[in-house]
Amino acid sequence: MLSRRLVELFRWVDPGPASSHLVSDLSGWWRDPEVLATVGPALAGLFPAARPTVVISPEVTGLLLGPLVAVAAGAGFLPAYKDGGERRRVGPMRWAGTPPDYRGRQLRVGVDARRLGPGDRVLLADDWVATGAQLDALRRLVEDSGAEFVGTAALVATCPAPVAERLRLRALLTGEQLPEG
Numbered sequence: 001m002l003s004r005r006l007v008e009l010f011r012w013v014d015p016g017p018a019s020s021h022l023v024s025d026l027s028g029w030w031r032d033p034e035v036l037a038t039v040g041p042a043l044a045g046l047f048p049a050a051r052p053t054v055v056i057s058p059e060v061t062g063l064l065l066g067p068l069v070a071v072a073a074g075a076g077f078l079p080a081y082k083d084g085g086e087r088r089r090v091g092p093m094r095w096a097g098t099p100p101d102y103r104g105r106q107l108r109v110g111v112d113a114r115r116l117g118p119g120d121r122v123l124l125a126d127d128w129v130a131t132g133a134q135l136d137a138l139r140r141l142v143e144d145s146g147a148e149f150v151g152t153a154a155l156v157a158t159c160p161a162p163v164a165e166r167l168r169l170r171a172l173l174t175g176e177q178l179p180e181g
């Protein structure tokens, strides 16, 4: 079963003396053929009747995970970028600001404005919802675009309950199911 496999392959790692805390290492998930084959259908399956037209996920991990979910859901994929990144953008962007995320960063996240609008049904997807700051900004961005927000599918959810409610969050794992950091 996928959630058990995710727990088995999950690690906390010490990034070195510059850091005061352990960080999650999800590389075992992406390296595992079984996880890679099943993670998209599992997340899309959390919203079986949603019929999204597009899945949106924030860079960088979202660029890997989002398309797997989109293929399984029969939807397209729209990447969300963080402002200030290296990537060159073509066309107008639609941006939204975040409150401090799990690293204390206040970011702007954005998507290609031409690729989202009324008539779209949007499923957000991500690996880990910590504070929910990034996804909550994307939820607002989606609603401001005139598209319909259908919910959020994630592998791990550790965010506060009110945020989870706003995001209509469904996740495969809670923080308690992972080993202690």
Ligand SMILES: O=P(O)(O)OC[C@H]1O[C@H](OP(=O)(O)OP(=O)(O)O)[C@H](O)[C@@H]1O
Pocket (backbone or CB within 6 Å): 058, 059, 060, 061, 062, 100, 101, 102, 103, 126, 127, 128, 129, 130, 131, 132, 133, 134, 135, 159
């Ligand atoms: O709930 P939040 O506090 O908003 O944080 C969760 C987000 O942070 C992580 O990505 P990160 O920005 O570290 O980028 P990465 O995908 O490159 O690891 C994670 O993949 C989520 O996208």
